[in-house]
Amino acid sequence: MTTSTEQYTGADRKVAVGADRDGRAAGAAEVAAFRGVSKSFGSVKAVSDSSFTLHRGETVAFLGPNGAGKSTSIDMLLGLKDPSAGQVSLFGGTPRQAVVDGRVGVMLQSGGLLPEVTVRELVTFACKVHPRGYDVDAVLTTAQILDIADRKVDKLSGGQEQRVRFALATAGDSDLIVLDEPTTGMDVTARQAFWSVMKAQADAGRTILFATHYLEEADAIADRVLVMHKGRLIADGTAAEIKARAGQRRISFDLHPQDGTVDTSLLHTLPGVTTLDLSGHTVRISTSDADATMAAVYRAGFYPRGLEVAGVGLEQAFITITAAAEEN
């Protein structure tokens, strides 16, 4: 069996990017706002002129390739870093004030947990310092770490550490929960439990912002998706809108035995194609123009069987719009 996967970067993609969706949840209270925010580290522009608003009750996914500026944006949202230009506000005031007031629950990607203390001691501390802290056992139970409550936090596995961070983020009644790659290292069961708790938090009116590289999570969970690329916000919309915006279709078919006489390298010259995968007799294509691609398939002398044409997933849309941003 031969398998080949290729990325095409043809210039024929039509991707609308850069739409700002401020005001999407008309009437919903504003929770957070970035207004023309930039952040530089020396010559590195980590975030460039970023503007967006988060509203009460929204679950928003922050996507972008490595180094896109997601963590830097989150740090500014939390008042951990000051913008080089522009304004960040949380609940109409400064991020630091919102954090002090216990309005923000945070789960960051990095940062060691205090060593030499037990899980219970750490979570107890978080519940006590939160102005509206929850009952410790309830927090431990929800985060599914009651059974490891007496363990030292520096003796935990990566997935267990993530659950402890999750407990710290949900130790009190916060209005905004910010999660930086929250499910990294979690197994499938922990991940499902995590998102069901988050869904309950969202249903209770909390706003959730999470950065992730798991596009299927963003697709399944987020009401809205923000895509960053090289410091710029290049797309803002529902997962369905972003998929549609990428203008991509997925085509799959099997090559008929009689196609064995046809040079399969012709598949690589089809118009509109952005990715192509040939596994055995099965061809899978992403294309910006399904009609033109299929017309060319027939013209090239193939006899496709079991033809299926469908919209692309968020992952392919993400690849398309970030590749288009790269070209621009």
Ligand SMILES: Nc1ncnc2c1ncn2[C@@H]1O[C@H](COP(=O)(O)OP(=O)(O)OP(=O)(O)O)[C@@H](O)[C@H]1O
């Ligand atoms: N303290 C810093 N000093 C210098 N450069 C920095 C600093 N923090 C971030 N950067 C740079 O800013 C850019 C954005 O980084 P950031 O961590 O925000 O990206 P990210 O989207 O969160 O990436 P990842 O998905 O890899 O976590 C990168 O080029 C990074 O190297």
